[in-house]
Amino acid sequence: MMMDSKVMASQALRTNVLFLLIIFSYVLAVKATVSYDNKAILIDGKRRILISGSIHYPRSTPEMWPDLIQKAKDGGLDVIQTYVFWNGHEPSRGQYNFQGRYDLVGFIKQVQSAGLYVHLRIGPYVCAEWNLGGFPTWLKYIPGISFRTDNAPFKAEMQRFTMKIVNMMKAEKLFEPQGGPIILSQIENEYELVEYQIGRPGVDYTNWAAGMAVGLGTGVPWVMCKQADAPDPVINACNGFYCENFLPNKNYKPKMWTEVWTGWFSSFGDPVPYRPVEDLAYAVTRFIQNNGSFFNYYMYHGGTNFGRTSGGPFIATSYDYDAPIDEYGLPREPKFTHLRNLHRAIKLAEPALVSNNPIVASLGKNQEAHVFKSKSGVCAAFLSNYDPTYSVKVRFGNGQYDLPPWSVSILPDCRTESFNTAKVNINGLHLKMVASGGAFRWQSYTERIATANDKNAFTANGLKEQISVTWDTTDYLWYMTDVTIGANEGFLKTGNLPVLTVKSAGHALQVFVNGQSIGTAYGSNADPRLTFSSKVNLKAGINKIALLSAGVGLANIGLHFDQWNVGVLGPVTLGGLNTGTWDMSKWKWSYKKGLAGETLNLYSFQGSSSVKWAGGTSLTIKYPLTWYKTTFDAPGGIEPLALDMSSMGKGEIWINGQSIGRHFAASKASGSCGTCSYTGIFKEKKCLSGCGMPTQKWYHVPRSWLNPSGNLLVVFEEWGGDPRGISLVKRTK
């Protein structure tokens, strides 16, 4: 009997345990949710202060992802935010690419295995200083399409791609209620201004986009950033250098900041912007002390615009962004550690932050205390000094606190200062580029100047818009025409040469007359248009004019940015002739897209062996339209690598057949690079470096693209440079 009752008891216990397990897992299943209230995002029913950072998967390599994500975690992040890059995933309609740098699922799973959450910004318009804002170029040529408005063909394509991504995430169980890391999504991107400009169709489109997204049933909230009329239940979020005064559009939504700009992007021809960490920390802390509960650093790691992915025009290949993790994947100090310290202080204050709204008290003319107190007695205080000039001592509670100008102190227990935004005590390592390996042994191959008789060349009346011809499959389009000069032209005797003037919508141009380059011109990010004007030494009879127009990234922002023209749209004129000025714009022009070397795949192992290269004393240098190749062994060590391209002009670089991006050292940064104080309102052009220098000198060579030996390096040079000046460098202490 004793035995029996023991058995019975243990059976009953087992039944109970099973029952409890069922209840428990049921509760877990029910609690595995993401929701929100007026205070914060709730994960599994719990309000959270969430610290997020943008890392865009195609701007680094899959081999770099684990380390970048681990560093983000070490830096105190809870969430990784990324856009989804439509034109990378669907290069031609219906043909998808989710491999390599575009392995979106792999990237998200990597974040998950590090124990972090994901904010997935599907867009599919992403802006992002990315080619055409993320839209595939073929999308422009769908009949009747009009981007980002109440337009049926556009909405059909946007919905198709958004569903494709959402279904892919669902199939891989990546949304949080499925046990995955995705806690938030985003539809559209900074649409509010366009909506304001286009009116009713814009409002209809916003409502459609929100409804479409919510209807996909992801189980996690959707965000629209910079969208004051974001329809319920979509959350409107702020983007900017500061967002402390932002308010959500409904009092039952949390205050979110989807882009805390950690610096700014670089454009070829402009100086390199940076943002002092004191000001960045100040902005974030003011947001938190004013009820903010989610913020995302844009960028936390900026990375590289490999290939021809940069937006534009003229966005540089480096997308470093002055982010806390630099382009090469190394912590940028003191930014990285100072922000990590800030995150620790915020986390210490989290229990108080999520429990109540702050009580604000004045501590002086430009000073305030923001105090968060819960019923259970936890207390956190933020003491701020908004004065841009003076430091102050303030009294708070029983203590006295020193506040530097333009700073906030965090007291996670309302007593002890654990962090002040302007007190940066980090002996940051200053990383530099040091030479690695010997000189390259180059070989050269000269690109042919196109002619009207080339294969695939065609002739038409007048000047054609470049992208409508190339569909952006190449940066290059040749415009060719013949000029017949009569023997009686006066300039043939006087020597007073005629002037050729070419107006182009952008982005860069090189002009050839009778097989000789007579010059180059280029626009800028602020204005891509250019005018080339030069005397030309024409001869009696037929003269061959060939204009090589080059794109430097398609526009990614602005009203109807997708309709910005590229290429030589004219007028093209020849002045100083017997009959005055000839307008050549309506003449017959021949067109040839791309370079002969591109058709031959000269950047690949196979293609490069298909032509005869010159070397040694026959090496062509400082000559336009020249391809260069060399092979090299991977340097030892693990330090990130780059190519110093400062001896070159403009073109593109490939390693083992993969493009590391456009190089453009010829564009020297113009602007003023004075000293820069962290205090006072920050703007993108406030703090600049590198004036008078090439905007970008170093080009990241991912280690994972290299074999131990025999790596093929190919450079295409448009304008003329000296490849003997190219060197491999390591980023190190």
Ligand SMILES: *[C@@H]1O[C@H](CO)[C@@H](O)[C@H](O)[C@H]1NC(C)=O
């Ligand atoms: C915090 O939110 C509450 C409720 O919306 C509001 O009354 C209060 O002014 C906010 N405080 C700050 C400092 O923004």
